[in-house]
Amino acid sequence: MQAAPPLSGAQPAAVAAHLRRAARAPDPPWLHGEVARRMAQRLAIMRAEPRQIIEWWAALGHGEALREHYPQAVVEACEPSAALAERSAARPAWWDPRRWLRPVPRVWCEPQQPPPGEAQLVWSNMMLHWEADPAPRLQRWHAVLATGGFVMFSCFGPDTLAGLRALYRRLGWGAPAHDFIDMHDLGDAMVRAGFAEPVMDMERLTLTWADADALLAELRGLGGNAAASRYAGLRTPRWRARLREELTRALAGPDGRLALGFEIVYGHAFKPTPRVPVAAETRLSAETLRELARRPPRG
Secondary structure (H helix, E strand, C coil), rough: CCCCCCCCCCCCCHHHHHHHHHCCCCCHHHHHHHHHHHHHHHHHCCCCCCCCEEEEEEHHCCCHHHHHCCCCCCEEEEECCCCCCHHHHCCCCCCCCCHHHHHCCCCEEEECCCCCCCCCEEEECHHHHCCCHHHHHHHHHHHHEEEEEEEEEEECCCCHHHHHHHHHHHCCCCCCCCCCCCHHHHHHHHHHHHCCEEEEEEEEEEECCCCCHHHHHHHHHHHCEEEEECCCCCCCHHHHHHHHHHHHHHCCCCCCCCEEEEEEEEEEEEEEEHCCCCCCCCCCCHHHHHHHCCCCCCC
């Protein structure tokens, strides 16, 4: 029996705070859009043409590339909060042709779930790393998919923010972010959830900033620190000033710009045809055996 994947360590209260901030932000994080564009390029290898798509956490996912790839599909949303569901449910203006030519997509707010077995694609961009335990989420995705449908997702991998983690360890400041789950563990979890032919891959992106304040603003937009071991109280202005100094000293390159690496994990898998269970023992009555014996041989 395979061991269960490790938990990510994301603290639910911190995740909820991140979602409240995200609902107030004018736009999703820039990095989410870049990852969505790269993930949409992987759709070219898929022969299926989904008619109904469920986009999980659509308000934060930058789904424009998905809609461009499948312009005829109905893309519906499942959101983690009422505020984000309201954003996804915003209808086009009265003069927009999309309002009249196509049905208004449905939007669900968790813990509501889309109907089982309807969607041909579940798309999830940059949300799975917020799950403390990915197994229940993968099972829900499997349930809403029709047989033959597929899931495609992206999330942070464990090497994300390696330079920042090293800095915090050196200074004894605890964890700057919760742990992200390895792609091999996610692949195993997909198999346990009932998916077939999981394909996992990853790439590393490096972002740079002009100064420490710009770096910290971007990290806060990406979600901040959801580690349970993070500092419990409020930091002082003196501590923040030292943090800026340490970031500049540890992360600045020859050009003076601060750099951090992000590991992006991609995965996709199909929902196979259910297997018919085969009993270990089959019993036939004497009358059935006599009937089989009386039948003429084929051919």
